[in-house]
Amino acid sequence: MTAVIVRSSSRVVATFVRAAWVVALGAGLSRTVAAESDIVDQFQSDVDVVVGMPVREPMGQTFIPSLSSVDFVELQMFDASHDSNGGSVFVRIREESMSGDVVGTSPIVFLEDCFQFPAGPGCGMIATVVAPVRFGFIDSVPLTAGQSYLIEVIHAGGDLLGVAFGLRNQYMKGAGFYDGSEGFSAGVDLTFREGVIVPEPTSVALLAAGVLAAVGGRWRRCRVESFPASATGKPIR
Numbered sequence: 001m002t003a004v005i006v007r008s009s010s011r012v013v014a015t016f017v018r019a020a021w022v023v024a025l026g027a028g029l030s031r032t033v034a035a036e037s038d039i040v041d042q043f044q045s046d047v048d049v050v051v052g053m054p055v056r057e058p059m060g061q062t063f064i065p066s067l068s069s070v071d072f073v074e075l076q077m078f079d080a081s082h083d084s085n086g087g088s089v090f091v092r093i094r095e096e097s098m099s100g101d102v103v104g105t106s107p108i109v110f111l112e113d114c115f116q117f118p119a120g121p122g123c124g125m126i127a128t129v130v131a132p133v134r135f136g137f138i139d140s141v142p143l144t145a146g147q148s149y150l151i152e153v154i155h156a157g158g159d160l161l162g163v164a165f166g167l168r169n170q171y172m173k174g175a176g177f178y179d180g181s182e183g184f185s186a187g188v189d190l191t192f193r194e195g196v197i198v199p200e201p202t203s204v205a206l207l208a209a210g211v212l213a214a215v216g217g218r219w220r221r222c223r224v225e226s227f228p229a230s231a232t233g234k235p236i237r
């Protein structure tokens, strides 16, 4: 009987070790396969003009977040050159202004030639044809909600690119600028979205339910094996 108890105790330990692996594996999978969704915090959606870069840099937009971090910035851009090299661009988050400390830098994003205009003539000429370009930060950038920050857009090489702006002060909590100053007028705002990325609740719930079911199943099997025994001494299953 003692041996049975020891063996059963070992199985209990093994079960919990396996369960821990299941939970750990589940946590890893939740980051790699679970669907994610954006929570957009600050934004300005209108496109009134497209400004070329790098010739009109420095350019950017001040904003006041209501969330305490930022995971992504999305801009509306176009390929402004007939050259076919493609272009590269990245963004920085600074405190308050162009002279503020850099608190986050995105990886460089490479945009293929004519990325926003894949079919027919017009690439590099029709500035109203823009496409969203997303800049994801490798690590979430911590912010202080209610304080002013700046999105700086930087050309990193290749074809000339264009960045979209609104011209009617559509975003009231900040100002867009290029040529290193606050644009044509106080009404200029970058066309942008910024926010955080979260797992979709349904994915998390399904994943958690799956993990709990797996752990529960192992636990029930362990209990059946550990206690009652048949007349032959074999565990009853």
Ligand SMILES: [Ca+2]
Binding pocket: 079, 080, 081, 082, 083, 084, 085, 086, 113, 114, 124, 159
């Ligand atoms: Ca091009």
Ligand SMILES: [Ca+2]
Binding pocket: 169, 170, 171, 172, 173, 174, 175, 176, 186, 187, 188, 189
């Ligand atoms: Ca504004």
